Amino acid sequence: MIKLHDLEFEPYISEEEINVAIDKVAQKLNEDYMDANPIFLGVLNGSFMFATEVIKRFSGDCEVSFVKLGSYEGTRTTGNVKTLLGLNQSLRGRKVILLEDIVDTGNTLEEINKILLKEEVANYEVATLFYKPEAYKKEFNIKYRGMEIPNKFIVGYGLDYDGLGRNLTQVYKLK
Numbered sequence: 001m002i003k004l005h006d007l008e009f010e011p012y013i014s015e016e017e018i019n020v021a022i023d024k025v026a027q028k029l030n031e032d033y034m035d036a037n038p039i040f041l042g043v044l045n046g047s048f049m050f051a052t053e054v055i056k057r058f059s060g061d062c063e064v065s066f067v068k069l070g071s072y073e074g075t076r077t078t079g080n081v082k083t084l085l086g087l088n089q090s091l092r093g094r095k096v097i098l099l100e101d102i103v104d105t106g107n108t109l110e111e112i113n114k115i116l117l118k119e120e121v122a123n124y125e126v127a128t129l130f131y132k133p134e135a136y137k138k139e140f141n142i143k144y145r146g147m148e149i150p151n152k153f154i155v156g157y158g159l160d161y162d163g164l165g166r167n168l169t170q171v172y173k174l175k
């Protein structure tokens with residue numbers, strides 16, 4: 001068990017299980033994008049670990065970029081997704097692979113969808129390490145899913161509780 005700020009968390013998903021999930025996503029991306037020179041677009045902060053591991057496993061040519069969006073306070077979404085750092089290069093006409101640590105309500109995806117439509121990308125797909133089907137309320141297709149999890153607040157592997165826990169190499173759930 002671990003304590004972050006005022007809350008206690010218990011071990012939930014091991015590093016081994018996470019690696020299996022990432023291998024599965026990376027293998028599909030290699031099959032689908034090997035000769036496509038895609039741009040991986042990571043959504044900071046949470047996706048930094050997942051993005052690193054997926055990109056390391058990709059064998060074709062690719063580019064890498066990041067945006068930073070945020071909407072969570074404590075263990076809940078505010079429902080208001082703010083773009084904290086936008087794109088710093090044009091994605092016009094490019095094949096984009098969005099890299100997320102988690103898709104929960106889908107509010108963040110909705111905001112990124114607006115950004116990518118404005119950019120006139122050729123196409124984009126979403127690759128996420130974790131996906132909460134019970135919480136997801138949007139229609140955007142999530143093509144690459146590492147692992148489906150119940151609607152519980154988790155920390156670790158990039159995911160935080162009020163700034164803490166991102167460095168944990170396995171995932172914990174609220175006790």
Ligand SMILES: O=P(O)(O)OC[C@H]1O[C@H](OP(=O)(O)OP(=O)(O)O)[C@H](O)[C@@H]1O
Pocket residue numbers: 043044045046047069070071072077100101102103104105106107108109159160
């Ligand atoms: O589907 P949603 O309900 O929108 O939740 C998913 C988003 O929540 C987290 O970001 P957060 O807003 O916590 O910012 P962070 O990545 O900087 O922690 C996570 O990294 C996703 O981007």
Ligand SMILES: Nc1nc2[nH]cnc2c(=O)[nH]1
Pocket residue numbers: 072102103104105152153154155156159160161
């Ligand atoms: N830390 C954390 N951030 C999230 N953002 C959306 N869902 C979650 C979650 O379960 N944990």
